[in-house]
Amino acid sequence: MKKPKPDEMEYYQQEDLLKLDWGPRKTSWMDTAVDFRPGTYIYPGKAKNLRVLDLPNPRDWAVTDDDWQLPEGWKQIVLEGMAERLSKYRSFKVFMDICVRCGACADKCHFFIGSGDPKNMPVLRAELLRSIYRKDFTALGKVFGKLAGGRELTPDVIKEWFYYFFQCTECRRCSVFCPYGIDTAEITMMGRELLGLLGLYVNWVIEPVANCYRFGNHLGIQPHGLKDTLEFMAEDIEEATGIQIDIPINKKGAEILFFTPSGDFVAAPGIYTCMAYMLLFHELGIDYTWSTYASDGGNFGLFTSHEALKRLNSKIYAEAKRLGVKWILGGECGHMWRVINQYMDTVSGPADFLEVPRSPLTGTVFEHARSTKVVHIMEFLADAIRHGKLNLDPSRNDHIRVTFHDSCNTARGMGILEEPRYVIRNACNHFYEMPENTIREQTFCCGGGAGLGTDENMEMRLRGGLPRGSAVRHVQEHHGVNQLAAMCAIDRATLVTVCDYWAPGVQVTGISELVANAMIFKGEKRRTHDLRLEPIPGMTEVGEESETVEVAANE
Amino acid sequence: MHWSMLIILLRHLRLFTNPVPFFVTALERADGFMEVGLPVVFITTVVFVVALAYLLYRRLAIGQVRYISLVGDYFPLFLLLGIGISGFWLRHLAKTDIASVKEMVLGLARFAPVVPETISPLFYGHLFLVCVLLAYLPFSKLTHMAGVFLSPTRNMANNNRTVRHVNPWDYPVKVHTYEEYEDELREKMKSAGIPVERQ
CATH class of the missing domain: 1.20.1050 (Glutathione S-transferase Yfyf (Class Pi); Chain A, domain 2)
Incomplete structure (x- = not known):
């Protein structure tokens, strides 16, 4: 058998990923360098994509290079960029200032839960930026330096930013628990903008941007x-x-x-x-x-x-x-x-x-x-x-036992919590909620949002998907759940992997798909197959089944 | 702890005012209703010191919290603890001569300082720490209270779909217009039967 690579799920053994140490590291976080290990980072943005968008410093480089070919005067660029953003975004300014490092956010992040890396605690992720802010923008930091929690901006800090700001899915779960409402997503966004000024992007994000711009x-x-x-x-x-x-x-x-x-x-x-x-x-x-x-x-x-x-x-x-x-x-x-x-x-x-x-x-x-x-x-x-405008027969979905994954952006960001549940309940007879602290405003991320849903990043996706995967496994074991509904395209792409890994046997579906499968359409033929062209249990003869599977496989 | 701090602060008014306002006396009576010891031990004093000790313990004992802590996280804890303990000492162990303290403080307030000899050096220590606190407060994390009110995630309504919010520094950006898009792809669109603006 072919040996799996770091970008494949099979490369990772569950018992290895579950050997987790959430404790502090031996060296202070300021002195701990990033370990770029395949499977935990995303490849850099290609020069051709940066050119489509007229972005600075287009070049081809690798994350594992010693020299990242930062532009001339890069330090100045970052500090000026920071000053500009501090004046434009009140969120950024306030979030740089008010954190008291109480630690309430620490164990709320799916990446910290799944990796144990202290810099994946939202508070430390923000400190990566805050330490530079203190050193160059606050009176105490200018005078007392490290004693006041400031540090020098070096190429290693930039590498650290690149690693950890692309290990945050901007899901904002931490902000729900922060007494000050510090939104780490906003901090990650600022970190990524500053990296962008130096031409540091990940290709998984910047190629889609270039494509979307042009086509x-x-x-x-x-x-x-x-x-x-x-x-x-x-x-x-x-x-x-x-x-x-x-x-x-x-x-x-x-x-x-x-x-x-x-x-x-x-x-x-x-x-x-x-x-x-x-x-x-x-x-x-x-x-x-x-x-x-x-x-x-x-x-x-x-x-x-x-x-x-x-x-x-x-x-x-x-x-x-x-x-x-x-x-x-x-x-x-x-x-x-x-x-x-x-x-x-x-x-x-x-x-x-x-x-x-x-x-x-x-x-x-x-x-x-x-x-x-x-x-x-x-x-x-x-x-x-x-208003009774949809002619629904939920019993058509009786073979489905479904749970609902609140997507971070629609749930926490917008408060669309009831509508999807209402629709699912009308389209399916068997709906089961995951545990309370993993849904609605407290929902756990799929681990692949904010442009991290690529296979290059497989280890971090599986780690970040651990809390969500465990919650799915919980309802699978207790209620026989076999489908996970999600109203987000990234969820539909990344949760397939998360479920296959942490809760095998659970399929991922969109909500509209459940509706269309339950709906009685005018002039429809006898519905023996769902939209996936998979036979609906109880609707097909035994002989018919094998034939259709072949058809589906040919598609 | 926050309430304790406020009440302790108000109780100290006794040292600055003459006659002592009625609410200060009332506070003292309520605060000391357990009537333990002589002079009576105030509940707020105990809560204040114990709460600070807990916060310090938590920062030292929980590995993750210790790992993220900076000097700026320990300093205010030690400072407040110092103030709390020296205050307790002054009241219950050193039995400070409050009358002379008041004489001195009022002297300071009138720019006619007097130095009564019956005040212990510990009192000046207490006073010094309080002065440090006042000077340090605006630059420290102790102004964290402001964050509760300033944080945009706390004080802005999630109503962007209903009401338009105008960005004061909005600026035009380079976009790829439909015309440019169609110019590049017109032939492909036409042969696929997709409507175009210009033939």
């Missing part, structure tokens, strides 16, 4: 490719349900512009959720359109800099204006919704050319989205279900 989506799918992709999905939909659907693309004058993260165009199980959207819109007679120019709701700019975020986000309102739609509907995604909720209106608004969203099905006006004009698919579906 409208992270994967670089070109317009004709996107059309093909959606048509393939339509064929599968027809095979599963017997229904033929239209695929409106760049349609002027449609009522709604629909967008969703591009991850759902290519990878299972996200594609089933994407199929579900099209099927539901077809059935409900919604006048919507896809856009090829704004074909990604996701925005890896969020993981790069506020400027990159704005450069990508501008497309959505611009496209809504060009197509002349009335309002915008967004699919299941995590960080895409963080951008919509927290930034979009400010950086790309005002969207005064759009109307306040109003459901064509129920007449409900979504007042809470009065300014952004963007509604979440769960809000839309929950409203439709409430």
Whole structure:
């Protein structure tokens, strides 16, 4: 058998990962250098991607190089960048000043729980930046230096930043427990922006940004490719349900512009959720359109800099204006919704050319989205279900025992807690919650958000996924849970690995997929297979089953 | 502990004012209702010292917390402990002559200092530590209280979808416009049957 590599799950033995030491290290954290071990870091951004975006210092380099080829005067660049951000962001300034190192955040971080590395305690992650801030920006630090918790900015500090700011998924769980509400995500973002000034990016983030800038989506799918992709999905939909659907693309004058993260165009199980959207819109007679120019709701700019975020986000309102739609509907995604909720209106608004969203099905006006004009698919579906507009037969999902993973951004960031649960309860008869301190505002991250969901980073993903994986295993053992629903494309990609590793046997699904599988469509054929083209237990003869599995395997 | 500190502070008003305000006397009566010892031991004194000792113990005994601690985390603890213990000593063991202390303090306040000889050096130690505290306070983590009110995650509403928040330093960024996008991909879009703006 081939020996597995550090970017493969099989490389890691559970008993090795579980040998955890959460205690302090022998050397002071300021004197402990980073150990770049394969599987714990992400490869650097390629020069070609930096050039697409006109970013500084494009070059090809490796994390394991001694010399990272920092630009001339790099120290000055970092300190000036820091000064500029301290004056612009009150969050940054306040969070640099007010921490009292009480330690309440320490054991709340999934990366600390799963790795035991002290610098993965949110407090120390922030101290990496704070120590430089103290040394160069505070009176006490200037006079007393190390005694006041300050330290010199050296290339080793930069390496440390690179390692640990790309070991934070910006999930904000720590901020829930911080007495001052210090949001480590904001600190990580600042750290990444400062690294960016020196041309230090990870390719897993910056290539999607470059792609999205040029082609409208992270994967670089070109317009004709996107059309093909959606048509393939339509064929599968027809095979599963017997229904033929239209695929409106760049349609002027449609009522709604629909967008969703591009991850759902290519990878299972996200594609089933994407199929579900099209099927539901077809059935409900919604006048919507896809856009090829704004074909990604996701925005890896969020993981790069506020400027990159704005450069990508501008497309959505611009496209809504060009197509002349009335309002915008967004699919299941995590960080895409963080951008919509927290930034979009400010950086790309005002969207005064759009109307306040109003459901064509129920007449409900979504007042809470009065300014952004963007509604979440769960809000839309929950409203439709409430008004009895969806013909659901939850018993079709009776073979599924489902639990729900709150995505950090929608749960903690926005407070969308009830809508997805309401929708799931209406689509499934068997719904079980994970333990209380792992859901809702206290939800545990998938371990792969904020641009860390790549296989290069496999060890950290498995470690970061340990708390979530353990909670899934808990409901698997106690309630026989076999599916985990999540309304985030990154979750749907990374939790597959987490579940396979920590709770094997649990599949990952989107919520809309559950809805589409439970829904009775007008003119549907006898539903023997779900959207994955997997046979629905109790609906197929024994002989039929093997044949369909073959079909699915050929896809 | 925070309440203790406030009450202790108010109790000290006795040393600065004449006549002693009624609420100070009332506080003293409530604070000493257990009537242990003579002079009566105040509950707040005990709570203050014990709470500080616990905070110090926690910082030393829990490995992770010790690992993240800086000098700036220990210093205020020792300072406050010093103030608390010397204060306790002055009241219960050294039995300070409060009348002369008051004479001296009021003398200072009137810019006509007098130095009564009956005051122990320990009192000056206590006073010195308090002065250090006052000087150190604004630069130290002890102003952490401000953070509770200043933290944007604590004092801003999560209403961005309803209300537009304007960024005062907003600036234009370079974007890839639809026209540039279509110019690059027009032929591919046309052959796939996707509508375009210009033929």
